[in-house]
Amino acid sequence: TQYKIAVVVGSLRRDSLNRKLATAIAKLAPPTFSFHQVEIGDLPLYNQDDDGNQAPAVKRLKAEISGSQGLLFVTAEYNRSMPGVLKNAIDHASRPYGHNAWAGKPAGVIGISVGSLGTAMAQQHLRNVLAYLDVPTLGQPEAFVQAKADLFTASGDAGDGIKAFLQGWMDKYVAWVTRLAV
Numbered sequence: 001t002q003y004k005i006a007v008v009v010g011s012l013r014r015d016s017l018n019r020k021l022a023t024a025i026a027k028l029a030p031p032t033f034s035f036h037q038v039e040i041g042d043l044p045l046y047n048q049d050d051d052g053n054q055a056p057a058v059k060r061l062k063a064e065i066s067g068s069q070g071l072l073f074v075t076a077e078y079n080r081s082m083p084g085v086l087k088n089a090i091d092h093a094s095r096p097y098g099h100n101a102w103a104g105k106p107a108g109v110i111g112i113s114v115g116s117l118g119t120a121m122a123q124q125h126l127r128n129v130l131a132y133l134d135v136p137t138l139g140q141p142e143a144f145v146q147a148k149a150d151l152f153t154a155s156g157d158a159g160d161g162i163k164a165f166l167q168g169w170m171d172k173y174v175a176w177v178t179r180l181a182v
Protein backbone atom coordinates (compact mmCIF):
# COMPACT_ATOMS: atom_id res chain seq x y z
CA THR A 1 0.00 0.00 0.00
CA GLN A 2 1.13 3.53 -0.76
CA TYR A 3 0.36 6.29 1.74
CA LYS A 4 0.03 9.88 0.59
CA ILE A 5 0.53 12.39 3.38
CA ALA A 6 -0.74 15.96 3.21
CA VAL A 7 1.74 18.14 5.08
CA VAL A 8 0.43 21.42 6.50
CA VAL A 9 3.16 23.86 7.49
CA GLY A 10 2.01 26.51 9.95
CA SER A 11 4.21 29.33 8.64
CA LEU A 12 4.35 31.26 5.38
CA ARG A 13 7.85 32.61 6.00
CA ARG A 14 10.26 32.10 3.08
CA ASP A 15 12.99 30.59 5.27
CA SER A 16 10.57 28.89 7.65
CA LEU A 17 12.23 26.53 10.12
CA ASN A 18 9.03 24.53 10.17
CA ARG A 19 9.12 24.05 6.41
CA LYS A 20 12.71 22.83 6.77
CA LEU A 21 11.65 20.46 9.53
CA ALA A 22 8.78 19.17 7.37
CA THR A 23 11.18 18.53 4.49
CA ALA A 24 13.83 16.87 6.65
CA ILE A 25 11.48 14.55 8.52
CA ALA A 26 9.78 13.40 5.31
CA LYS A 27 13.11 12.00 4.17
CA LEU A 28 13.09 9.62 7.15
CA ALA A 29 9.94 7.79 6.04
CA PRO A 30 9.89 4.48 4.16
CA PRO A 31 9.37 4.52 0.37
CA THR A 32 5.71 3.51 0.80
CA PHE A 33 5.09 7.02 2.17
CA SER A 34 5.05 10.18 0.06
CA PHE A 35 4.72 13.68 1.53
CA HIS A 36 3.23 16.73 -0.16
CA GLN A 37 3.31 20.19 1.44
CA VAL A 38 -0.07 21.78 0.74
CA GLU A 39 -0.28 25.49 -0.10
CA ILE A 40 -2.21 27.54 2.46
CA GLY A 41 -0.76 30.99 1.74
CA ASP A 42 -3.19 31.79 -1.07
CA LEU A 43 -6.36 30.93 0.83
CA PRO A 44 -8.74 33.83 1.44
CA LEU A 45 -9.67 34.67 4.99
CA TYR A 46 -12.43 32.29 5.97
CA ASN A 47 -15.92 33.79 5.62
CA GLN A 48 -18.97 31.64 6.29
CA ASP A 49 -20.88 33.52 3.61
CA ASP A 50 -18.76 31.70 1.03
CA ASP A 51 -19.56 28.17 2.25
CA GLY A 52 -21.81 27.53 -0.75
CA ASN A 53 -19.26 28.88 -3.21
CA GLN A 54 -15.78 28.01 -1.96
CA ALA A 55 -12.81 29.66 -3.70
CA PRO A 56 -10.69 27.52 -6.06
CA ALA A 57 -7.82 27.52 -3.55
CA VAL A 58 -10.15 26.15 -0.89
CA LYS A 59 -11.46 23.43 -3.19
CA ARG A 60 -7.88 22.52 -4.07
CA LEU A 61 -6.94 22.25 -0.39
CA LYS A 62 -9.96 20.08 0.35
CA ALA A 63 -9.18 17.80 -2.61
CA GLU A 64 -5.59 17.39 -1.42
CA ILE A 65 -6.76 16.49 2.07
CA SER A 66 -9.42 14.09 0.79
CA GLY A 67 -6.91 12.39 -1.50
CA SER A 68 -4.47 11.74 1.31
CA GLN A 69 -4.25 8.84 3.74
CA GLY A 70 -2.72 10.87 6.53
CA LEU A 71 -1.88 14.35 7.78
CA LEU A 72 1.28 15.92 9.14
CA PHE A 73 1.06 19.30 10.86
CA VAL A 74 4.37 21.11 11.30
CA THR A 75 3.62 24.34 13.03
CA ALA A 76 5.24 27.49 14.30
CA GLU A 77 4.02 29.08 17.53
CA TYR A 78 2.72 32.64 17.48
CA ASN A 79 1.91 34.21 20.82
CA ARG A 80 1.52 30.83 22.49
CA SER A 81 -0.89 29.42 19.91
CA MET A 82 -0.97 28.25 16.32
CA PRO A 83 -0.47 30.92 13.64
CA GLY A 84 -3.65 32.35 12.16
CA VAL A 85 -2.74 31.08 8.70
CA LEU A 86 -2.92 27.51 9.99
CA LYS A 87 -6.21 28.01 11.80
CA ASN A 88 -7.60 29.67 8.67
CA ALA A 89 -6.70 26.62 6.58
CA ILE A 90 -8.18 24.27 9.16
CA ASP A 91 -11.43 26.23 9.26
CA HIS A 92 -11.71 26.30 5.46
CA ALA A 93 -11.33 22.55 4.99
CA SER A 94 -13.75 21.82 7.85
CA ARG A 95 -16.65 23.45 6.03
CA PRO A 96 -19.41 23.58 4.88
CA TYR A 97 -20.97 21.89 7.89
CA GLY A 98 -21.06 18.15 7.35
CA HIS A 99 -18.24 18.25 4.79
CA ASN A 100 -15.18 18.25 7.05
CA ALA A 101 -12.26 17.08 4.88
CA TRP A 102 -10.02 16.39 7.90
CA ALA A 103 -12.31 13.87 9.57
CA GLY A 104 -10.82 10.46 10.23
CA LYS A 105 -7.38 11.16 8.72
CA PRO A 106 -4.63 9.97 11.07
CA ALA A 107 -2.32 12.85 11.96
CA GLY A 108 0.94 13.80 13.57
CA VAL A 109 1.83 17.15 15.12
CA ILE A 110 5.35 18.52 15.41
CA GLY A 111 6.94 21.96 15.43
CA ILE A 112 10.03 24.05 15.89
CA SER A 113 10.49 27.49 17.40
CA VAL A 114 13.23 29.72 18.69
CA GLY A 115 11.70 29.65 22.17
CA SER A 116 12.67 27.06 24.77
CA LEU A 117 9.19 25.52 24.83
CA GLY A 118 9.50 24.58 21.16
CA THR A 119 5.86 25.20 20.07
CA ALA A 120 4.42 23.17 22.96
CA MET A 121 1.53 25.58 23.51
CA ALA A 122 0.72 25.88 19.81
CA GLN A 123 0.67 22.11 19.48
CA GLN A 124 -1.60 21.73 22.49
CA HIS A 125 -4.10 24.20 21.02
CA LEU A 126 -3.88 22.44 17.67
CA ARG A 127 -4.56 19.06 19.29
CA ASN A 128 -7.70 20.48 20.85
CA VAL A 129 -8.96 21.63 17.45
CA LEU A 130 -8.05 18.34 15.76
CA ALA A 131 -9.90 16.37 18.44
CA TYR A 132 -13.06 18.31 17.66
CA LEU A 133 -12.57 17.71 13.93
CA ASP A 134 -12.41 13.94 14.52
CA VAL A 135 -8.74 13.66 13.57
CA PRO A 136 -6.96 10.84 15.45
CA THR A 137 -3.63 12.38 16.43
CA LEU A 138 -0.48 10.53 17.50
CA GLY A 139 0.01 11.18 21.22
CA GLN A 140 3.58 9.97 21.72
CA PRO A 141 6.32 10.74 21.19
CA GLU A 142 5.87 14.49 21.38
CA ALA A 143 8.25 16.63 19.31
CA PHE A 144 8.97 20.12 20.63
CA VAL A 145 12.05 21.21 18.75
CA GLN A 146 14.04 24.31 19.70
CA ALA A 147 15.98 25.98 16.91
CA LYS A 148 19.75 25.53 17.17
CA ALA A 149 22.62 25.75 14.73
CA ASP A 150 23.22 22.72 12.51
CA LEU A 151 19.77 21.19 12.97
CA PHE A 152 19.59 20.78 9.20
CA THR A 153 22.34 20.03 6.68
CA ALA A 154 22.92 22.05 3.51
CA SER A 155 21.05 19.37 1.56
CA GLY A 156 18.01 19.70 3.83
CA ASP A 157 18.50 16.53 5.84
CA ALA A 158 18.20 16.30 9.61
CA GLY A 159 21.55 17.03 11.24
CA ASP A 160 23.31 14.57 13.53
CA GLY A 161 22.02 16.22 16.70
CA ILE A 162 18.39 15.55 15.87
CA LYS A 163 18.31 12.79 13.29
CA ALA A 164 17.88 9.85 15.69
CA PHE A 165 15.09 11.62 17.56
CA LEU A 166 13.22 12.47 14.36
CA GLN A 167 13.67 8.93 13.05
CA GLY A 168 12.12 7.57 16.23
CA TRP A 169 9.21 9.97 15.83
CA MET A 170 8.74 9.04 12.18
CA ASP A 171 8.73 5.30 12.94
CA LYS A 172 5.84 5.81 15.38
CA TYR A 173 4.04 8.08 12.94
CA VAL A 174 4.32 5.51 10.15
CA ALA A 175 2.90 2.83 12.44
CA TRP A 176 0.06 5.16 13.47
CA VAL A 177 -0.95 6.01 9.90
CA THR A 178 -0.62 2.41 8.77
CA ARG A 179 -2.95 1.30 11.57
CA LEU A 180 -5.60 3.98 11.11
CA ALA A 181 -5.64 4.92 7.42
CA VAL A 182 -8.92 4.14 5.65
Ligand code: FNR
Pocket: 010, 011, 012, 013, 015, 016, 017, 018, 019, 075, 076, 077, 078, 079, 080, 081, 112, 113, 114, 115, 116, 117, 118, 119
Ligand atom coordinates in the same frame (compact mmCIF):
# COMPACT_ATOMS: atom_id res chain seq x y z
C1 FNR B 1 6.86 34.35 17.37
N1 FNR B 1 7.77 33.42 17.91
C2 FNR B 1 7.39 32.66 19.00
N2 FNR B 1 8.16 31.59 19.43
C3 FNR B 1 7.74 30.80 20.46
O1 FNR B 1 8.42 29.84 20.80
N3 FNR B 1 6.56 31.06 21.10
C4 FNR B 1 5.77 32.11 20.76
O2 FNR B 1 4.72 32.29 21.34
C5 FNR B 1 6.17 32.95 19.68
N4 FNR B 1 5.41 34.00 19.27
C6 FNR B 1 5.67 34.63 18.08
C7 FNR B 1 4.75 35.53 17.54
C8 FNR B 1 4.97 36.09 16.29
C9 FNR B 1 3.93 37.01 15.71
C10 FNR B 1 6.18 35.79 15.59
C11 FNR B 1 6.42 36.40 14.23
C12 FNR B 1 7.08 34.95 16.13
C13 FNR B 1 9.07 33.18 17.27
C14 FNR B 1 8.99 32.01 16.33
O3 FNR B 1 9.32 30.82 17.02
C15 FNR B 1 9.99 32.20 15.17
O4 FNR B 1 9.64 33.36 14.44
C16 FNR B 1 10.04 30.99 14.27
O5 FNR B 1 11.09 31.16 13.35
C17 FNR B 1 8.71 30.81 13.53
O6 FNR B 1 8.70 29.63 12.76
P1 FNR B 1 9.11 29.61 11.20
O7 FNR B 1 8.43 30.75 10.53
O8 FNR B 1 10.60 29.72 11.17
O9 FNR B 1 8.63 28.27 10.72
